[in-house]
Amino acid sequence: MLNKKLQQTLPSIQPGWVWLAGAGPGDVGLLTLLCLQGLQQADVIVYDALVGDNILALAREDAAFEYAGKRGGRPSVKQHDICERMVELARSGKRVLRLKGGDPLVFGRGGEEARHLAGAGIPFRIVPGVTAGVGGLAYAGIPATDRHTNSAVTFMTAHGADGGLAKDIDWDALVKASPFLVIYMGLSRVGQIADKLREAGLKSSEAVAVVSRASMIDQKVLETTLGECADDVSKAGLKAPALLVIGENIKLRQGLDWLGAIFEGRTLDPDVGHIRPQGKRFDS
């Protein structure tokens, strides 16, 4: 837990305030100090499905917990109701920690919630977290950028507001502009996404990785290709949450999979994991 000096150095949640915080992708070690301070000071913790028990266990002993996510087929709590509940808690003088997976402003509706609080005159602080698309990839040994392969990376979701595949994505522009794609909420639509990317010109042999439950105890990484990913994913039975990752950097994983090396007791060879020097990504 935080020592006295750190506790005093960091800001404290005041009564009537909401801290909108990200808990990172899963590993407790990826919590920020501010998030830990929030956990230890909050009277009420309003948390989402992606926040694990290992993290909630760090809360103050007498903290109250309110679940605000989807789990086990239960109907999800309505976004508006979550916002209203936070306002109600803050107005009653509680110190509220609103805890989300990853970073609260990355595919996490944190912006919407903060706007609602602002509209109701509730003071808040935003506490960033390690987003899955960065921290989760690091746990899979896949660099988000590498100077030999990509000077751009795209974090995206293919999940549209209506629950289907997002309709407003310009797939042609996407594959041309970004050599490395990190797709959130894509696991259940992997086949459709692969089809769109191939229609946009990416080769069937393009490297794909699926990083399931990154930084959690049951993390799994599947390396496959655009042509085979849909079949491979259903065969492997990977669990959510998972990221779909597309691009050459995946090949660096062979030399960078530090977590696999720890589990399997092997050493990493810096010479394995290569990148095609002038690889052509497009069919046309």
Ligand code: SAH
């Ligand atoms: N705010 C979160 C993202 C929420 S959207 C963040 O910044 O990370 C939910 C999606 O995030 C999941 O469908 C999955 O694609 C991704 N995700 C979150 N945690 C993950 C994890 N530990 N491993 C793999 N993907 C994860």
